Amino acid sequence: MSEESPESRSAAEDDGESARVEQADERTDGADETEAVDATAADDEPESPTVEGPESALVSRVTEFDETLAEDVAALEARLAATEAELEERDERIEELESALKRSKADFKNYKKRAKKRQEEIRERATEDFVGRIVSVRDNLVRALEQDEDADIRPGVESTLEEFDRILEEENVEAIEPEPGSDVDPTRHEVLMRVDNDLPEGSVVDVYRPGYEMAGAVVREAQVTVSTGEGGDDSASAAAGEE
Structure with a gap:
């Protein structure tokens, strides 16, 4: 078996090093491409919906399981808050009205007291005025009685009576004196x-004491005698007997 020369081994080592460098470059390029793809995919992913405003604890918990249901819960909570605010406003309005009603009742009660007091004052002043006018009638009667026993006081009494009638007329007082036969x-x-008389039965014969009425209201009834309706028949029978 022939031995490999140093030159052959050096060339082989250089080829192996070149192959390793190429493989490392391939791995680096692949990693760069993967990172680029991941970045593009991240950009293309849709953003998760966010709920504006602070979330309640209940909404946060529901969001972990169902975002759509969480949105419904948030809407219901908003409606509940609006309803509570409206009820609070109505309660305040009711309190204002109740307070106004109490003030109105107190004012009306005070008005009734003032009106009653005013009526009493008017009545007292009216009585004072009336008494101030009739005392002059009494003065005239006293002067008439102070005349000598043989003096004719009739003219003075008639004058006093006329003055008294004038005062009653000013007070809207009228005498009740029915005519005979009424x-x-x-x-x-x-x-x-009831007396026997030839006037119709039940009609007035005579006025024993006159009555008085003031402003259409009867102050004192007139005392009268009433016919039985038999007087006329007796007169007719007596006349027939004489004939």
Whole structure:
């Protein structure tokens, strides 16, 4: 067997080194291509959807399992928050209305008190005015009684009566004095007795005491006598007997 020369071994070693260098370059090129492909793939991947605004703990937990359901939960929470805000606003409005109602009730109660007090003051002043006018009538009567016993006081009394009637008229007071033969009004007349008379039965015969009414309201009923309707028949029978 022939021995290999040093020159042959050196050439073989150089060929092997060249082959190793080529393989290393191939591996490097392949790695670069892989990294480029991975970068392109990363750029082409769609971005995951994000929820604007802070997420609640419930939404965060649901997102781990189902992003679509998490979006629905977030929408429901937003609606719930809006509803709670609306209810709070309504509660505030109700409190305002209740407070206004209480103030209105208090104001109305105070108004009633003031109105009642005002009416009492008007009534008192009206009474004072009326008394101030009728005392002059009393003064006239006192002066009439102070006349001598033989003095004719009738003119003075008539004048005083006229003054008194004038005061009553100013106060819108009218006398109730039904005419004989008029019908009895139970709301304005008080029947004292029934008398035999030729006037129609149940009609007024005479006024015993006049009544008074003020502004359409009866102050005192008139006391009257009423006919039985039998007086006319007795007169007719007596006349026939005489004949």
